[in-house]
Amino acid sequence: MSEIAENAENTTEKSKRPAKELVYDYVRRRILNGELQGGDFIEEKVVSEAVGVSRTPVREALHRLQGDHYITLTPRRGAVVRQITAKELTEVYESRRLIEIHAMERICREKRTVPPVLRVLYNQMCETSESQDFVQRAEYDQAFHRAIVATTDNAVLVELYDSLQVRQQRVAIAAMRVQPARAGTIDQEHKQLIEALERFDEEAAVQIISQHLRPVLDVVSRLPV
Incomplete structure (x- = not known):
């Protein structure tokens, strides 16, 4: 498969998935690979621009990430990556x-x-x-x-x-x-x-x-x- 065809296939596959899942996977992967570490803040605007989605699926994904113990949502401060202690x-x-x-x-x-x-x-x-x-x-x-x-x-x-x-x-x-x-x-x-x-x-x-x-x-x- 050519690089162009492979990219097209990946884009098609991405378009089939709900936006909130794309955001969830994007943030989760960055936490696991160490790009985002314990105590780091996650800005909705930055994530929405990086994934290419609106703020609504970002908020939905962040709530799921909190439920899965990846982050903590705090009033006025937003999303913070949970620290492993x-x-x-x-x-x-x-x-x-x-x-x-x-x-x-x-x-x-x-x-x-x-x-x-x-x-x-x-x-x-x-x-x-x-x-x-x-x-x-x-x-x-x-x-x-x-x-x-x-x-x-x-x-x-x-x-x-x-x-x-x-x-x-x-x-x-x-x-x-x-x-x-x-x-x-x-x-x-x-x-x-x-x-x-x-x-x-x-x-x-x-x-x-x-x-x-x-x-x-x-x-x-x-x-x-």
Whole structure:
């Protein structure tokens, strides 16, 4: 496909999507990739001009972004990007441990089939260790751990886990930016986790995930309280 044809296709695809979704994705991506950081203000006028839409879908998108914990809307001050704090990072990991340890126990005790997608996502994450695309890595990581939780066939548990998605991704990206050298260690833990689940070794799986989801002091110490 030529560059002109590809651009035309992208433009057509963009035109099919509601304006508020375009704004949501635009702001969300800028927050995740670090262009907008905790404490930064988001101006409606700047966003509407950048995306090429009116102020109304911008306001609608900002309300959704607030509901998803990306920003805070304050009277007279407008939209402010939420800061990832050491406390939030610790609480996210604690919540994930509760859910994921339960999932490991169910998989091993009931000898549930480990989804093949885990190895696909593991390989994709290893590739991001080289490229240092932390946004894409966080998306693969979230999908990896969600696939494990989904193996329990507990829809309520998966829904609860999904409610952590935004915080989980932002925490993962923040942690990788602070300490990118940990990528290799994390990749190794993912590999060990797959192997433990495939042989239904509950003790090993729980031990690995408990270690995997412990906040690293060096990361926590560099985040605001």
